Amino acid sequence: MEILNHDLQTYLEAHCDPEPEALKKINRETYLKQLKPNMLSGHYQGRLLSMLSKLVQPKLILEIGTFTGYATICLAEGLAEGGKVHTIEVNREQEETLKNNFELADVQDRIQLYIGDARDVLFGLSENIYDLAFIDADKKSNLAYFELIIDKIRPGGLIIIDNVLWKGKVYGDAKDNDTELFRKLNDTIAVSTQVEKLILPVRDGVLVIRKK
Numbered sequence: 721m722e723i724l725n726h727d728l729q730t731y732l733e734a735h736c737d738p739e740p741e742a743l744k745k746i747n748r749e750t751y752l753k754q755l756k757p758n759m760l761s762g763h764y765q766g767r768l769l770s771m772l773s774k775l776v777q778p779k780l781i782l783e784i785g786t787f788t789g790y791a792t793i794c795l796a797e798g799l800a801e802g803g804k805v806h807t808i809e810v811n812r813e814q815e816e817t818l819k820n821n822f823e824l825a826d827v828q829d830r831i832q833l834y835i836g837d838a839r840d841v842l843f844g845l846s847e848n849i850y851d852l853a854f855i856d857a858d859k860k861s862n863l864a865y866f867e868l869i870i871d872k873i874r875p876g877g878l879i880i881i882d883n884v885l886w887k888g889k890v891y892g893d894a895k896d897n898d899t900e901l902f903r904k905l906n907d908t909i910a911v912s913t914q915v916e917k918l919i920l921p922v923r924d925g926v927l928v929i930r931k932k
């Protein structure tokens with residue numbers, strides 16, 4: 721999935737760090753075995769997530785929407801010593817794949833997988849304070865997830881939300897429900913005084929939010 725033109729995307733991938741071997745394998749296997757493989761963050765966006773995580777050096781990361789664990793592993797690269805990623809996936813069928821992928825990348829001790837609907841799981845995690853969160857699950861709930869977790873992010877911590885340019889539809893004249901939901905999300909966050917924000921035109925649009 722590319723929001724940028726293909727030649728630019730290829731150039732960017734050739735001029736960032738290479739995809740680590742385990743992630744390259746997970747990327748390939750995801751495209752071979754999963755129904756919607758382009759849900760995976762992929763090489764360039766994965767390096768962005770890794771870079772942001774390394775800059776924050778989080779002790780605790782929250783991810784909503786694990787899929788095959790690609791972004792989870794990228795985010796785990798920046799964890800502080802002894803840090804953990806809490807990641808939530810509703811689809812129980814991914815559990816075995818995720819176990820294998822986390823072992824392949826040797827991050828199994830740094831990742832706590834929760835299987836269940838994010839709203840239910842988040843309720844049980846409400847005591848935690850996170851340094852970084854990545855929202856990448858059911859797109860209609862993005863704003864609800866943001867509102868649920870903003871008080872659980874430490875000042876200076878990041879929330880990253882994927883797909884916010886929605887294939888470029890948010891700035892066109894599309895009127896469908898999903899596009900309107902993304903417009904509402906982006907408009908709400910744009911005027912929030914609680915956070916600093918920047919949409920990066922990476923892939924389908926990555927919104928980086930820093931809590932003041």
Ligand SMILES: C[S@@+](CC[C@H](N)C(=O)[O-])C[C@H]1O[C@@H](n2cnc3c(N)ncnc32)[C@H](O)[C@@H]1O
Nearest residue numbers: 759760761785787790791809810837838857858
């Ligand atoms: C876009 S994929 C995640 C991709 C992954 N973050 C990555 O970048 O490689 C979205 C995932 O969210 C999961 N999901 C959808 N609705 C959910 C919910 N309510 N709670 C938890 N997970 C959900 C889907 O099953 C799917 O695996």
